[in-house]
Amino acid sequence: MTQPTPTPDAAADSAKPAAAGTRKSSSKPARSRSREFALQALYQHIVGRNEAADIDVFTRDLSGFHKADSAHYDALLYGCTEQAAALDALIGPKLDRSFAEISPIERAIMWIGVYEMQHCMDVPWRVVLNECIELAKDFGGTDGHKYVNAVLGGLAPELRSAEVQADRQAGRAK
Numbered sequence: 001m002t003q004p005t006p007t008p009d010a011a012a013d014s015a016k017p018a019a020a021g022t023r024k025s026s027s028k029p030a031r032s033r034s035r036e037f038a039l040q041a042l043y044q045h046i047v048g049r050n051e052a053a054d055i056d057v058f059t060r061d062l063s064g065f066h067k068a069d070s071a072h073y074d075a076l077l078y079g080c081t082e083q084a085a086a087l088d089a090l091i092g093p094k095l096d097r098s099f100a101e102i103s104p105i106e107r108a109i110m111w112i113g114v115y116e117m118q119h120c121m122d123v124p125w126r127v128v129l130n131e132c133i134e135l136a137k138d139f140g141g142t143d144g145h146k147y148v149n150a151v152l153g154g155l156a157p158e159l160r161s162a163e164v165q166a167d168r169q170a171g172r173a174k
Contacts, residue, residue: 031123032131033068035112038076039135042108045081052081072120079119080111087111090159094151105140106148113152117159125160126173129153 028036040062041055056077059065080087088099091110099107113132116123129152136145157164167173 028067030067030069031072032134033064034070034073034076035131035135036138037062037065037068038073038080038112039105039108039139041073041077042080042111043104046104046108052078075119076112076115079115080108083115084111087114090114090155091151094154103141103144106136106144109135109140109144109148110151113148114155114159117152117156125156125163126167129156 037059041052041059044050044055044058045052056074059073059077060070087110091107091114092099095102109132112135113128116128116131117125120128129149132152133145133149136148140148164173
């Protein structure tokens with residue numbers, strides 16, 4: 001049996017670098033995957049007003065979920081839906097427009113970021129910020145990542161003051 005010869009297009013496609021802001025799916029860490037699934041679930045909650053438990057059942061059946069950190073996904077989905085009003089209360093003052101004018105994707109990403117900064121102390125604030133920016137690049141609007149960066153970057157000194165200050169003193173953050 002002979003191996004098929006790759007077409008010039010296939011060879012060119014395999015040589016192309018990944019687009020900026022994207023990671024090959026197979027190389028994504030389990031926590032990054034859990035954030036992606038949580039984002040999809042939170043979108044269903046925001047737009048469809050579906051219950052977290054119903055969304056959870058649906059999401060766990062999606063392709064690739066078995067590669068996600070399910071405990072982190074659970075924390076994000078249930079934590080964000082249960083604390084939505086408190087998360088919005090923190091995010092709201094950093095916005096330059098009403099929540100009605102914010103994309104549901106960007107809103108869900110900001111929920112994830114604020115929740116992680118408050119409750120996931122094992123994840124450095126800069127990692128939380130970077131992961132949320134990457135989510136916004138991959139799933140949000142054209143410049144949504146800039147908005148997410150501005151809001152979460154503005155909240156980080158409030159939510160992780162000691163950590164942000166230490167990074168500033170070490171020259172790792174502005």
